Amino acid sequence: MPGRNKGKFGNDQVSELTAGRLSVYLRCLNALDDEGTKTVSSKALAEQFHLNAAQIRKDLAYFGEFGVRGVGYYVKELKRHLRQILGLDRTVRVGIFGAGNLGMALADYPGFRREGFVIVGLFDAAKAKVGQQSRGGVRIFDVADFKKMVKKEPIDIAVVAVPAAAAQSVVDEVVSCGVRAVLNFSPGTLKVPAGVRVKNMDLTVSMESLSFFLARGDADGRA
Template sequence: MKSEKISEFTTGRLSIYLRCLNQLAQEGTETISSQGLADRFNLNSAQIRKDLAYFGEFGVRGVGYDTEGLRQHLTEILGLNRRHRVGIIGAGNLGLALANYKNWEASSFNVVALFDNDRARIGKTSLTQGHAGNNPHGVKIYDVREFPTLARELELEMVALAVPRDTAQAALDMVIAAGIKAVLNFAPAQLEAPDDVKVKTVDLTISLESLSYFLAQPQSEGESDKS
């Protein structure tokens, strides 16, 4: 198992800073100090300065950060200045839940296709198959055997794997063979990929572990948060 690199922790925090800045921009706040940002959103001001310094000089001493400028910089650094086309392998409950996830609408990601090997699902959409969720249009479910062709035709850049553990590596191999370089894996499996492909495994139990910590050490913190 390879594990988190620090740079990945950092990009996770940049995502959070960007959400804060988007909210400040909406509210019309033009400048904010690292301390102001920390106080407002329960962050750590030293960590903010360190993280942002890594990507260049964004702030002006005594004035703070230019909200809109920093927002645009972070959007560019994170590659969110254009929409990415995403495919999902697996149209079971998880794949359908992902396809119908309401947050995509406001995000830089566009889920354009689902793939499955179940004939009963192929040809339907994420709305006709299973529960409708919140996606007003629905995402079409294709035969997974068409993936190599459709990945190019649909110009997919990222793929989410929502398949059982036993088939995850085979699905990943197919995705890599089609030239995809960024994969989000939801299967609880340790997957092998070449160095030029980024595979991020999402472990849903980790989110519960921070809640468990809170129950074990309830004095530590009590605020709601976004992560």
């Protein structure tokens, strides 16, 4: 297929920002596919979803997806390609640590299932919670059993939704079990060895960035 240049694929210049944008494009393509739309131009995509058409073309061209003159992009094909680039063409197994409000909310977050993330279970230290399940049916396991469970059924991503004081020890434990990617909802910074990636979702930081812009009286953009 012309332009499907896999060589560029492993390039270090592909930033996390690009990955984030590809992920947003995938959300938009899902919506178009649900509506039955077969093809879309970068211009129409940009207009419908409040994105930047030039940026879309640049991002997709980087991955060898050039669209077809007079047609635009084939929605289903571009979806498949983006899913492949984002590593969603295989099963991504997720364990959620902490079965409090936040952990329970994340376990049932509809977007995860839609993209094929498999929520293996919730893990908590509170014996009273063990054996229960989220509204969506994700079971709560004893965190003490994680090491044993993960040997049989490895997980790819650990979501940390425990109180701040417990976060580092949870991360140490999952990393020692071979997990290489962590989505962290606890405040503060976590220490991980090289080769492990942490994505911090500090909710207070996000709120404060809004507070910052309100305080400056400068709210003319999107974050």
